Amino acid sequence: MAEAKAQRQRGGNAEDVSAATLAEAGLRFEVDGEIATITLDRPDKRNAQTSAMWSGLARIGDSLPEQVRVVVVKGEGPSFSAGIDLRMFTPEGVPGQGSFSSAARLDSTSFEQRLKEAQQGFLWLRRPEIVSIAAVQGHAIGAGFQLALACDLRIVADDVKFCMKEPALGLVPDLTGTKPLVELVGLAKAIDICLTARTVEAEEASRIGLAELVVAGGDLAGAVQDKIAQLLSTNRDAAAATKRLLQGARSRTLEEQAAAEGAEQALRLRALFGDTSA
Numbered sequence: 001m002a003e004a005k006a007q008r009q010r011g012g013n014a015e016d017v018s019a020a021t022l023a024e025a026g027l028r029f030e031v032d033g034e035i036a037t038i039t040l041d042r043p044d045k046r047n048a049q050t051s052a053m054w055s056g057l058a059r060i061g062d063s064l065p066e067q068v069r070v071v072v073v074k075g076e077g078p079s080f081s082a083g084i085d086l087r088m089f090t091p092e093g094v095p096g097q098g099s100f101s102s103a104a105r106l107d108s109t110s111f112e113q114r115l116k117e118a119q120q121g122f123l124w125l126r127r128p129e130i131v132s133i134a135a136v137q138g139h140a141i142g143a144g145f146q147l148a149l150a151c152d153l154r155i156v157a158d159d160v161k162f163c164m165k166e167p168a169l170g171l172v173p174d175l176t177g178t179k180p181l182v183e184l185v186g187l188a189k190a191i192d193i194c195l196t197a198r199t200v201e202a203e204e205a206s207r208i209g210l211a212e213l214v215v216a217g218g219d220l221a222g223a224v225q226d227k228i229a230q231l232l233s234t235n236r237d238a239a240a241a242t243k244r245l246l247q248g249a250r251s252r253t254l255e256e257q258a259a260a261e262g263a264e265q266a267l268r269l270r271a272l273f274g275d276t277s278a
């Protein structure tokens with residue numbers, strides 16, 4: 001983590017993540033000034049996810065250039081992502097990446113380590129210095145739903161279909177999706193969605209707080225661009241400090257949160273109006 005931060009402070013650079021390696025993992029990554037775009041790029045397989053893809057996401061996070069303020073995560077083709085590559089359920093697994101049967105044979109420490117590495121691909125999307133936006137069309141199933149949940153905001157097309165399918169397959173959602181889901185929709189609705197593995201479509205997603213905005217499919221890219229313009233219109237350091245405050249709000253008492261607001265504001269005032277002549 002410290003190494004990744006140091007790398008970002010050195011200016012990070014998109015070259016650190018080889019485009020060829022990412023392409024092999026089914027990813028594209030582009031940086032345009034303050035905006036980074038990650039594209040899941042296996043449309044013929046509905047952007048099914050593999051451990052190589054999760055490592056690629058983690059590497060992008062580690063080398064994200066420091067100037068980036070907004071990260072867009074999107075999927076090529078008709079679906080955002082159809083979840084984990086179903087070859088994981090076969091004895092052969094995904095070539096070079098194992099299978100669920102091989103994972104089942106790992107000792108607990110090795111399994112935890114492997115899962116932690118996969119989860120790193122999702123967790124960095126919550127960093128205070130950035131705002132992450134999932135642009136979601138079509139199916140977002142299992143790991144696909146969890147990747148959308150890993151982002152700060154979800155802008156969705158009106159054909160969106162969220163489904164937490166893991167319990168139907170005998171598994172639990174383990175790619176960091178359960179906490180944001182509960183925080184967004186509440187415990188009862190999260191239980192309903194996960195334990196029935198039912199599909200949540202656009203109107204419900206908007207109503208229960210899973211999606212910030214629903215637009216017609218053809219308008220998805222434009223709606224994301226509009227949101228990026230709004231996000232970039234505020235002061236970058238104030239935005240990061242405010243995100244830190246908002247992220248910590250649930251775990252603090254009102255008095256603790258008030259104190260945290262004061263501490264952040266003191267830093268802002270010093271940065272904006274402090275005497276630099278000394």
Ligand code: CAA
Nearest residue numbers: 044045046048082083084085086139141142143165166171
């Ligand atoms: N893994 C691997 N391949 C997949 C895939 C997946 N998850 N989802 C789709 N594909 C492949 C299909 O096999 C098909 O390949 P071929 O053309 O070579 O036959 C291609 O993508 C297109 O798929 P469909 O023809 O089925 O496309 P569709 O648009 O009619 O349907 C879909 C799309 C509803 C998403 C359907 O493909 C589907 O149900 N996919 C499986 C979804 C699923 O069960 N995912 C696992 C979720 S659980 C999870 O993610 C677990 C976890 O994190 C631990």
